[in-house]
Amino acid sequence: MSIHITTIWKGNMKFESTNPSGHNLFIDAGPENDGHGEGYRPKALMLSALAGCSGLDVASLIKKMKLKVDDFKIEIDANLTEEHPKFYDKVTMEFHFFGKELKEEKLQKAVDLSVEKYCGVMEMFRQFAELNIKTLFHNQ
Structure with missing residues (x-):
């Protein structure tokens, strides 16, 4: 079984990642790593x-x-x-x-x-x- 996701850079340290469920999630670094904390670590x-x-x-x-x-x-x-x-x-x-x-x-x-x-x-x-x-x- 093959699973495919796509993760797109949204600028700075933030990314948006697809999920086979159809729900996307955001990944971001915290302020200590130049991110804005607007997503999961x-x-x-x-x-x-x-x-x-x-x-x-x-x-x-x-x-x-x-x-x-x-x-x-x-x-x-x-x-x-x-x-x-x-x-x-x-x-x-x-x-x-x-x-x-x-x-x-x-x-x-x-x-x-x-x-x-x-x-x-x-x-x-x-x-x-x-x-x-x-x-x-x-x-x-």
Whole structure:
């Protein structure tokens, strides 16, 4: 399967990038790097892609398993190396589930399936970063 995107320079440090979904996004540097902060930072966008990829897997599995979850969020903390080219060498990803009737074992299975089998972005990150995955349950 081939995917094509086009990224167009909009002047200064800003770019507009197409997406197969039909939704474009802007990429820009922050003021500290001569940008105006009018778009996503490329490396942070990678972390959002990781959370989004795994989040979609887990949301789909929650639906298939007919689990009751009031809320769900993913938090990521990543360490960027000091030397160029700078990249993430350590990534901690926390899955937070909120609800009154959380089936922790099944939710953990959903997370594990995403982390170990389904999330392609996770597999890409494994090539260059140490991953630490945590699942937290908040029974309300």
